[in-house]
Structures are given as C-alpha cells and as structure tokens.
Amino acid sequence: MLRKNWWKILSSIFLIYTFTAGFLGSVPIKPILNETIRNLYFHVAMWFGMMIFFMVSVVYSIKYLRHNKPSADIYAMEYARTGIVFGLLGLITGSVWAKYTWGDFWSNDPKQLGAAIALLIYLAYFVLRNSLTDMDKSARISAVYNVFAFAMLFPTIWIIPRLVESLHPGGMGNPALDTKDIDSRMRLIFWFGAIPGWTLLGVWISSLRIRLHIYSLNQEHHV
Numbered sequence: 327m328l329r330k331n332w333w334k335i336l337s338s339i340f341l342i343y344t345f346t347a348g349f350l351g352s353v354p355i356k357p358i359l360n361e362t363i364r365n366l367y368f369h370v371a372m373w374f375g376m377m378i379f380f381m382v383s384v385v386y387s388i389k390y391l392r393h394n395k396p397s398a399d400i401y402a403m404e405y406a407r408t409g410i411v412f413g414l415l416g417l418i419t420g421s422v423w424a425k426y427t428w429g430d431f432w433s434n435d436p437k438q439l440g441a442a443i444a445l446l447i448y449l450a451y452f453v454l455r456n457s458l459t460d461m462d463k464s465a466r467i468s469a470v471y472n473v474f475a476f477a478m479l480f481p482t483i484w485i486i487p488r489l490v491e492s493l494h495p496g497g498m499g500n501p502a503l504d505t506k507d508i509d510s511r512m513r514l515i516f517w518f519g520a521i522p523g524w525t526l527l528g529v530w531i532s533s534l535r536i537r538l539h540i541y542s543l544n545q546e547h548h549v
Contacts (some may be wrong), residue, residue: 344367347519366508369420386398386399397540404539406451409528435482445480447482
C-alpha cells in the first residue's frame with residue numbers, strides 16, 4: 327500500500343512544507359512587493375502546474391489521434407480539467423496579488439486578459455465535448471481542438487503580453503521578477519516544495535477523476 331502511494335504522501339509533505347514555510351518563513355522585503363512575495367509559492371507554482379497538466383493533456387490527445395485508444399481520450403480530458411482548475415486558481419491568486427501591488431483586482435492588463443482568453447479557449451474544449459453525442463466523433467474532434475488550445479497558450483500567455491506594455495513582470499517596460507527579489511531560501515521552497523507539491527496534487531486529482539470516469543463507463547456497459 328505504501329509502495330503504491332508514496333508519491334501522494336510526498337505531495338502532502340511538500341505542500342505542508344510550502345504552506346508552513348510560505349506563511350511563517352522570512353522573506354526579503356522589497357518595495358511594492360513587501361510580504362506579497364509569498365504568493366510566489368501559490369500563484370506562480372499553480373501556473374507551472376497548469377502548463378504541465380495542459381502539456382500532458384495534449385500529449386494524450388495526440389496519442390489518441392495516432393492510436394485511437396479511448397483511455398488516451400479520458401486521460402486528455404481529465405488532465406485538461408485539472409489544468410483549468412489550476413489556471414483558475416492561478417488567476418484568482420494573481421488577482422489578489424494585483425490588488426496589493428497594482429491597486430486593483432482586475433486592471434485589464436495584457437497578462438490578465440491573455441490568461442482569461444487562454445482559459446476560455448480551454449473551457450470551450452469541454453463545451454465542444456458535451457455538444458457532440460457520438461463518442462468517437464467527440465473524442466477525435468476534441469483531440470484536434472486540444473492541440474489548437476495548447477498552441478494558443480503561447481501567444482496568449484507568453485508572447486503577446488511580453489510585446490506590449492504591462493504591469494505584470496516580464497512585460498515591455500517591466501522587467502521579469504529579478505532573482506535578487508528572492509533569496510536562496512525562497513528558491514528552495516519554490517523549486518523543491520511548491521512546484522513538486524502542487525504538481526503531484528494535480529496528478530493525484532487527475533488520477534482520481536480518471537479512475538472514476540473509467541468506473542462509470544464500465545458500469546454503463548454492464549447495465
């Protein structure tokens with residue numbers, strides 16, 4: 327039992343470490359950022375997780391298009407779902423951060439707009455799936471759309487916001503978060519606590535959803 331669930335235990339340990347060190351540990355006090363720099367462990371780490379889950383999802387969509395395995399479609403769908411959840415949490419934590427550093431939860435910043443558009447594109451993936459009654463057709467069209475949705479992440483989140491003026495770090499006229507803004511202790515918590523902790527949690531959620539989905543399909547076939 328322990329051998330099978332070691333990574334779940336590890337996820338819990340990483341997240342306990344992240345929350346404890348994130349809220350109680352000392353951080354460098356920088357102008358504007360001040361204590362809000364702690365959100366690095368949540369907002370940024372969740373966006374890392376989102377990208378990982380969307381990447382896994384599109385890999386399974388491509389796998390489905392190549393081999394036509396229903397299980398690959400289920401994996402693609404559930405990892406996309408988890409990616410959206412992490413993306414929404416990242417958007418919410420980012421808006422809270424913006425309130426304390428920019429003065430407003432939502433300022434129509436290019437990064438905020440790009441993130442919202444990217445998530446809407448992925449939400450449309452599920453609208454598309456639910457609008458088609460033929461399971462095979464739904465899986466195939468959704469897989470093609472998933473490839474498109476993943477490709478759109480790059481212009482909406484990474485490219486366009488960097489080419490225009492933005493309050494968000496990394497935009498034109500606004501340098502990315504400097505390595506001097508975080509100390510070695512924060513880097514340790516971020517890379518060896520927050521990133522693996524949130525990522526493993528997302529894998530855990532996805533695996534539960536996948537098992538539930540497969541179980542439901544098996545029950546339907548037995549009826």
